[in-house]
Amino acid sequence: MRSRRQGARIVAALAVTQTIGYGVLYYAFSVFLLPMAADLGASTAQVAAALTCSVLVSALCAPVVGRLLDARGGRGLMTTGSVLGTLAVLAWSQVHTLIQLYAVFAAIGVASAMVLYQSAFAVIVAWFDGHERGRAGALLALTVVAGFASTIFLPLSGLLVERFGWRQALVVLALVYGLAAVPLHALVLRRRERTAHAPAAAAQRAAITHEAVRRRPFWLLVAAFTASGGATATMALLLIAYLVHLGHPPVLAATLAGLLGVLSVTGRLLTTGLQTRLPAALIAAAIFALQGVAAALLPLAGRTVPGAIGCVLGFGLGFGIASITLPHLLVDRYGTAAYATLSGRIAFFSVAAKASAPLGALALAQLAGYGRVMAAVAAACAVAAFALTAYHRIPFRPASK
Secondary structure, three states: OHHHHHHHHHHHHHHHHHHHHHHHHHHOHHHHHHHHHHHHOOOHHHHHHHHHHHHHHHHHHHHHHHHHHHHHOOHHHHHHHHHHHHHHHHHHOOOOOHHHHHHHHHHHHHHHHHHOHHHHHHHHHHHOOOOHHHHHHHHHHHHHHHOOHHHHHHHHHHHHHHHHOHHHHHHHHHHHHHHHHHHHHHHOOOOOOOOOOHHHHHHHHHHHHHHHHOOHHHHHHHHHHHHHHHHHHHHHHHHHHHHHHOOOOHHHHHHHHHHHHHHHHHHHHHHHHHOOOOOHHHHHHHHHHHHHHHHHHHHHHOOOHHHHHHHHHHHHOOOOHHHHHHHHHHHHHHOOOOHHHHHHHHHHHHHHHHHHHHHHHHHHHHHHOHHHHHHHHHHHHHHHHHHHHHHHHOOOOOOOO
């Protein structure tokens, strides 16, 4: 009973810190883009490159963070990352050159790797080791709450900028994040005691990791979640612009794009509910395939309001399912001992795709038009669906947890 109550406290704490963390360290950037560009005397593209830098640094850090999580747990790592994130946002409020901005966002990238989903999922997987239903419910609760980060922090950041200016608004957001995340990570997070001695546990993790990366299933997961991550990031960046290009009013385009956040929660609820009856890999593959169909149909059906709504609904259902499907697949096949290490290696590829794919899509849109971009998104979704279908067909003996 005590363990169950502590687990609930951990999930609640992480739900708060992930919501604020994503809101401050990621989503708020779009609100600050224009006032920062004007103040720094730079183009929006030059300023926007800072966020790309942050995401790429986060991808580079993911494998190291994964190994540390498996070896030492999340408490110290996430507390340190929260302090770093708070200091980095405070430093962001004081930048006066692009070099300073890029340096600050490199620090934010390191902090993001330490405190966002990768670390939070590892803490939950370790705590609910051997309790599959508890783990599934905890991951769902966490991602449902954190799914509203943009809904909360985009308007909040806008109000702060309007009231205080962008620099003071960042000071407020840094304090909000630090005062919540640092004590919650330091005081609430716990790690279950493991029976294995540290050297034996380290040897077991190394053996599991070595075996996994030599086999096809692991690389099918890499392919699936890298392709899906790139497609999702591209659609998130270009959907509003493309809907306007198709002839829809900007307000309608923004409203339809705003549905993606709500639909991501719907997709997570649907996926978790179906996992009790169907294999998780096939559920995700079917939803990725639906996303591909929606992206392919958008140039054809998206000029009408009903057609645009249908395509956005189809794509949006898969917007958040990767985050809750990957932990389930990794634990089922490889167990929990090396979960964070393997997750970090996959994140190296998938997070890098999220950073780089939108830049490639923008270049493709300028060279060949938005229709080719949607075709590329549809192809990436098809790759993700095919990879997970192939992954499901490879038999395995369920790992001991």
